[in-house]
Amino acid sequence: MARKKTSLEERRRNFAALAFPHMDALYGTALRMTRHPFDAEDLMQEVYLRAYRFFDRFEDGTNFKAWIFKILTNTFINRYRQKARAPQQTNFDKVEFFYTAAEKERDDKYESHYDEKQYADLFGDEVSAALGKLSYEFRAVVILCDIEGFSYKEISQITGAPMGTVMSRLSRARQQLQSYLHDYAQSEGVVKKKQ
Amino acid sequence: MTSTCQQVQQQIAGYVDHELEPAQLQTVSGHLQACPGCAEAANAQKKIKNLVREKAAALTTPAPLRAAIRRSLARENSGFSFWAQVQQLFTLQPLPALAAVAALIFFSGLLTYFAFFPSAPLAGGNPAFVAGSLEGEIICIDCDLLDSLKTAHGHDAAHRVGVRCLDGRLWSILRSEKSETLASQIHRRVRVVGNLFEKMHYVEIREFSFI
Numbered sequence: 298m299a300r301k302k303t304s305l306e307e308r309r310r311n312f313a314a315l316a317f318p319h320m321d322a323l324y325g326t327a328l329r330m331t332r333h334p335f336d337a338e339d340l341m342q343e344v345y346l347r348a349y350r351f352f353d354r355f356e357d358g359t360n361f362k363a364w365i366f367k368i369l370t371n372t373f374i375n376r377y378r379q380k381a382r383a384p385q386q387t388n389f390d391k392v393e394f395f396y397t398a399a400e401k402e403r404d405d406k407y408e409s410h411y412d413e414k415q416y417a418d419l420f421g422d423e424v425s426a427a428l429g430k431l432s433y434e435f436r437a438v439v440i441l442c443d444i445e446g447f448s449y450k451e452i453s454q455i456t457g458a459p460m461g462t463v464m465s466r467l468s469r470a471r472q473q474l475q476s477y478l479h480d481y482a483q484s485e486g487v488v489k490k491k492q
Numbered sequence: 493m494t495s496t497c498q499q500v501q502q503q504i505a506g507y508v509d510h511e512l513e514p515a516q517l518q519t520v521s522g523h524l525q526a527c528p529g530c531a532e533a534a535n536a537q538k539k540i541k542n543l544v545r546e547k548a549a550a551l552t553t554p555a556p557l558r559a560a561i562r563r564s565l566a567r568e569n570s571g572f573s574f575w576a577q578v579q580q581l582f583t584l585q586p587l588p589a590l591a592a593v594a595a596l597i598f599f600s601g602l603l604t605y606f607a608f609f610p611s612a613p614l615a616g617g618n619p620a621f622v623a624g625s626l627e628g629e630i631i632c633i634d635c636d637l638l639d640s641l642k643t644a645h646g647h648d649a650a651h652r653v654g655v656r657c658l659d660g661r662l663w664s665i666l667r668s669e670k671s672e673t674l675a676s677q678i679h680r681r682v683r684v685v686g687n688l689f690e691k692m693h694y695v696e697i698r699e700f701s702f703i
Contacts, residue, residue, distance in 0.1 A: 304580075305577075309565065309566075312565075313565075320553045320558065320561070321550070321551060321552055321553050324551055324552070324553040324554075324557070325548075325550070325551035328551060329548075338554075338557050338560075341553070341557060341561065342557075342560060342561055342564055345561045345564070345565060346564055346565070346568060349565055349568055350568070423547075424543055424544055424547035424548065425547065425548060425549065428544065428548075439544060442509060442541075443541050443544040443545050443548075444544065444545065444548045448511070449506070449509065449511045460511075464502065464503060464505050464506040464511065465502045465503075465505070467505035467506075467509070468501060468502055468503070468504050468505040468506075468537070471505060471508075471536075471537045471540045471541065472501075472533075472537075474540050474544070475536055475537075475540050478540070478543070
C-alpha cells in the first residue's frame, strides 16, 4: 500500500494550494445555495474542515474542484436534513423538497434583516433573486452548470444524480427561471413580447 | 405538444450545453428544425443560460471568513497532529512503533496491578508490610543519635518519634494522631500494634499501650 509519506506541514501546504484558489467559487455557490451570509460562512468553514480531514482520500491528478464541490453539496444537504429533521428523501424530482420548511423558518426568523428586496440587492440583480426561488436541486444544477461551468459529468459526480437527471433538471430549472423572469426577460429581449 | 416534443423538452438543456450524444443530437436538432415551438423553447433556454452567466455577480469571499478558515485549518493541524504523527510513525517504522505499543500496554498493566494490589507479592518477593507488634522505649531518633555521639544538642524541629526495641533496633513511627500523642511520652516503655514496614523500619501504629 503506497501511502503518502508527507509531513503535516506539507499536507497543509498541498491542501491550501489546491483548495484556496476555489474559495470564491465555493463561497458564491454557498451563498446562492443557503441564500444567507451567516449560513454561507458556517457552511464554508465546515466544507474546508471536512475537505482537509478527508484530504487523504482525494486522489492526486483527479478533479479537485469537483471533489470539493461535492463536499459542499453533501454538507449543505446534511445541514438542511438535520435542520428539517425530516425522513430522508431520495426522489427529489417527484416530492416536495424536504428542506423547504426549515428554509422557510429560517427566512421568517431573519425576515427583519433580509427580505426579498435586500436579498436581490445582495446578489446584484433579479436573475439571482429568481435563482433563489428555485428549489434546491434545481438551483444547484443551474449554479454548477451556468455559473461555475461544470460539465454534466462533473455535475453528476458532485450531486450524485445520473447525467440524464442532471439534464432534465437543468431543462426544467431554466423553464422555471424563464417564468420567474418573464417581465425582466422581456426587457432584456430573452422572450418575445406578446402582441 | 406531441410526445416527441415532451421528450425533446427534457433534452433541450443538453442541446444548449452541447452535452448530447451524437445520436441524441441528431434526433433533437432534427425535431427543432421541424417544430417551431420547441425551437423557441431551445432559443429561450440558451438566452436564460447566458443571462444567468452574465448577471450572476462574481462573489468574493469576505476577508474575515477567509481568515477564519485559515485559523480553523491551523487549529485542526495542531489538534490532530499527535495522531497523524503516530500514524506516520507506524508507516515509516512499523516494528519499533509496535514494540513501543507493546511496552506501553505491559507497563500500564503492571501499574494497574499494583494500583489494585499494592501489597501483593510479586513472584514470591516480600510483602511491603506485615501486621505485628513491637515492645520498647519511646525515643526521639534525632536526640538519641546526638546523645550517642555525645554532642550537645537542642534541635528545634519537632522530635522524630521512634521505638527502640529490646533487641536494639530502631523503628520510626509514621506520623499520625497517635504518633503525636507519643511525642510527649519520650523514654516511656510502650507496646505498639500496627503495620511493620520491615525494609524501611517504619511502623504504622494502630494502637499502643504503656507498660
